[in-house]
Amino acid sequence: MATLMFPIGHCLGTYYTDSADDHVQQVRLGGEIVELSDEEFTVWSLAHGMSDEAGQAVWDRTRIMTLLTSDFPAEVIDRLLDRHLLAEVDMDDPTTFAVRHRLLPLQLGLGNTTDVPAMFRSGTTDLPLAGMSRVLYDLWLWAHLSPNLLAACKEHQIDLKAVLNTLHALLTPNAACLDFAAPEQP
Structure with a gap:
C-alpha cells in the first residue's frame, strides 16, 4: 500500500514584524504556535492537497516534490517531518499515526439538503466547501x-484506512486539520 503524507497543525496566517519582507507563517501545533518560512509553508500547504485534484492523486512525498520547482530543496520535507508539521503514514499500519493524532473540524457543519440527502456539507453559511x-x-x-x-x-465504527484514504478531501478546503492527540481521560 501507499505511504501518505499529511500536514499537522492549524494555519494561523502570516505574521509581519517590521516590514513586508520580515514575516513568518504561523501554525498552531498542539498548544504551541510554530513559525514557518515561506519555503516550509509552501510544502506544508501542498501536503493538504489541491482542490482540482481532490480524490485523484495519492498525496505522498513524490507527489509533493512533483508539484514543486526542480530546484526546490527536498530537505524541506525532512525538516517539517522532524518538526512534526508533516507526517508520513504507512497505510499498511496506520495505527501509530492514528493514536498520536486527532481530527479537528474547522468549518461550520451545514448538514444535507433535500436535493442531495446523502451528501453532507461543511463550509460557510454562504458557501459549502466540502x-x-x-x-x-x-x-x-x-x-x-x-x-x-x-x-x-x-x-x-469507521474503518481507519478508509478515513485516511479520503482525508485530503477535508484537508484541502480546510474543513478540518490534524493535530496532536489529546490526553486520554481516566
Missing part, C-alpha cells in the same frame, strides 16, 4: 471529542 458521506460527516462532527483518531474511528 461534501462528505453521512458516516464521514458524523466522524468530522465528533472526532475532536475523542482523544485520538483511532479512538474516534472505533467509537463511530
